Amino acid sequence: xxxxxFGALESGIIFAIMALGVxxxxxxxxxxxxxxxxxxxxxxxxxxxxxxxxxxxxxxxACGTLAGFIAGCFTGLLHTKGKIxxxxxxxxxxxxxxxxxxxxxxxxxxxxxLGKHTLMTEMADFAKITGLDASLNAALKAxxxxxxxxxxxxxxxxxxxxxxxxxxxxxxxxxxxxxxxxRATGDNKRMSRSFSANTDRLTILGLGLANAWVALSxxxxxxxxxxxxxxxxxxxxxxGLASVIIGEALFGTKTIARTTLAVIGGAIIYRIVVTLAxxxxxxxxxxxxxxxxxxxxxxxxxxxxxxxxxxxRRRKRRQAPADDRNREAEQRAAT
Amino acid sequence: xxxxxxxxxxxxxxxxxxxxxxxxxxxELKSGDFVTVIGxxxxxxxxLMNVITGVLAPDAxxxxxxxxxxxxxxxxxxxxxxxxxxxxxxxxxxxxLTIEENLSIAFTRNKTRTLARGVTKKRRAFFxxxxxELNLGLENRLTAKVGSLSGGERQALSLLMATLTYxxxxxxxxxxxxxxxxxxxxIAEMTERIVRASRLTTLMVTHNMQQAIALGNRLVMMDAGRxxxxxxxxxxxxxxxxxxxxxxxxxxxxxxxxLLLNAFPPGAGLPGQGGE
Ligand SMILES: Nc1ncnc2c1ncn2[C@@H]1O[C@H](COP(=O)(O)OP(=O)(O)OP(=O)(O)O)[C@@H](O)[C@H]1O
Ligand SMILES: [Mg+2]
Numbered sequence: 001x002x003x004x005x006f007g008a009l010e011s012g013i014i015f016a017i018m019a020l021g022v023x024x025x026x027x028x029x030x031x032x033x034x035x036x037x038x039x040x041x042x043x044x045x046x047x048x049x050x051x052x053x054x055x056x057x058x059x060x061x062a063c064g065t066l067a068g069f070i071a072g073c074f075t076g077l078l079h080t081k082g083k084i085x086x087x088x089x090x091x092x093x094x095x096x097x098x099x100x101x102x103x104x105x106x107x108x109x110x111x112x113x114l115g116k117h118t119l120m121t122e123m124a125d126f127a128k129i130t131g132l133d134a135s136l137n138a139a140l141k142a143x144x145x146x147x148x149x150x151x152x153x154x155x156x157x158x159x160x161x162x163x164x165x166x167x168x169x170x171x172x173x174x175x176x177x178x179x180x181x182x183r184a185t186g187d188n189k190r191m192s193r194s195f196s197a198n199t200d201r202l203t204i205l206g207l208g209l210a211n212a213w214v215a216l217s218x219x220x221x222x223x224x225x226x227x228x229x230x231x232x233x234x235x236x237x238x239x240g241l242a243s244v245i246i247g248e249a250l251f252g253t254k255t256i257a258r259t260t261l262a263v264i265g266g267a268i269i270y271r272i273v274v275t276l277a278x279x280x281x282x283x284x285x286x287x288x289x290x291x292x293x294x295x296x297x298x299x300x301x302x303x304x305x306x307x308x309x310x311x312x313r314r315r316k317r318r319q320a321p322a323d324d325r326n327r328e329a330e331q332r333a334a335t
Numbered sequence: 336x337x338x339x340x341x342x343x344x345x346x347x348x349x350x351x352x353x354x355x356x357x358x359x360x361x362x363e364l365k366s367g368d369f370v371t372v373i374g375x376x377x378x379x380x381x382x383l384m385n386v387i388t389g390v391l392a393p394d395a396x397x398x399x400x401x402x403x404x405x406x407x408x409x410x411x412x413x414x415x416x417x418x419x420x421x422x423x424x425x426x427x428x429x430x431x432l433t434i435e436e437n438l439s440i441a442f443t444r445n446k447t448r449t450l451a452r453g454v455t456k457k458r459r460a461f462f463x464x465x466x467x468e469l470n471l472g473l474e475n476r477l478t479a480k481v482g483s484l485s486g487g488e489r490q491a492l493s494l495l496m497a498t499l500t501y502x503x504x505x506x507x508x509x510x511x512x513x514x515x516x517x518x519x520x521x522i523a524e525m526t527e528r529i530v531r532a533s534r535l536t537t538l539m540v541t542h543n544m545q546q547a548i549a550l551g552n553r554l555v556m557m558d559a560g561r562x563x564x565x566x567x568x569x570x571x572x573x574x575x576x577x578x579x580x581x582x583x584x585x586x587x588x589x590x591x592x593x594l595l596l597n598a599f600p601p602g603a604g605l606p607g608q609g610g611e
Binding site: 173175176177178179180181183184187188190191192193194195196197198199 | 388417419429432437441445452496
């Protein structure tokens, strides 16, 4: 139990980076970008291919991120310069990336990374050397959770730090002069152009950035899971959306910093819910996508239903005294 | 300052639903001119605005600004020097951004935008000062999302944003039409004050003849894509609604219902809802 929750926490934090990308395209740019399923693999494949060639994992991860940025820019180009519908641009790019990803992965549908020197082994080493593992495990033992100690704390802690850094980078960017017009472009293109914003270029930049985060998440996830697979991105967009929607529903969207934090929380909670659901005897691993779809539907429907209920009750309360008065008036009229 | 030379614009050319929106417009605005534009629905007023700002490319003719030809310049480049307020109060601001963030976008319209912070302390103080001039209390709501403002408040903010950087040209397309009479009067008064204080070269479309006569130093009347009458500073001083209607009737045997209807209840803003 503890081990699987711990794993869910780790992967949730990794997927949170992807969810931040999805937040950028879906929410900030108001662009339903389906490139994600492809660019996640682009990041994973690029990093895995470079790592198997013995290149530095940090460099490999950075190159994966860059590849995702370029992929996103192409989706933006299709939409702005090619005047292709947003959904279709993303789908076209997603399909194209399947072939491109296979090329990147040198025609291998799967690149194993077990036993390779990756970001994860580095993080684990870091935690061991600095004594982080020893001290945190001692703390766990002290509170009586000693029987199932995690392999390493390095991944969890360093990934959390990285995800938070990316969140803050995002928050900062969206407050800059360029970030503000980017947000305005997603909100009101006409207004944006009337204030001298090059909305085409901003859309391309925004989609590039969004897919850079997605690819970064893919590159890290490949190293975490120990492989890159050509099919690992299928349904990723829904996972990202689920994270955004759950996070926003649970933690609110008052400010940008709050929303991005909510998105990270949403990604982690989604992961934990899925992990717990899969522990139920009835479900098979293949049910994962169905569970995801149900979670998204619930996250979309439940908050609205709750609001409606509240609104109805409020109206009823307002109505009640008026009804009483009407009844009194009727009685008086009758007598 | 602004010069239009024989500008033509046809929609759906060669098709059964062909519409000639602009049929040879010649218009020159001197620096500091405030020209009001009237004309019936479909006369081509909004098309004229869109051609000036670069939303639409003219089929023929030239557009010059500050001595340079801008006919083929993309909209976002032209708008560094053109301020605009739309008829729809929702159109001129970004609802999901705060008041100060919207103002920051307006403030940087004629600058190269960088990765510097959009809303700095210094800018915030400046925004607060300018907002206070509107007398709507918006200066105390800098971090409120613009989506939470009323239509009138949003239109006042749009006007401030459009004029914040003293653009070479200010274009107003029925910008009081969607507001209630009191708000419309307020925005009209605000417009006059701002335009006068900064001596902005302005082109304003309105369906309110009273307003068209009261504001600005020149008036032009459009019909069927042409400028059918123009009144300069001297002529405009003695202009009345009756005279204007007479001219209009001369131009067309029957004056547009719309114009007649709008001419008579004098008073401020009228609920003109022209199709954009
Ligand atoms: N995008 C378009 N496609 C086709 N026809 C158009 C388009 N825009 C305008 N028109 C036509 O061009 C003519 C001029 O329209 P325009 O919007 O400029 O009129 P207007 O003077 O602004 O009218 P209103 O007072 O109703 O706002 C109209 O006949 C209109 O139907
Ligand atoms: Mg119009």
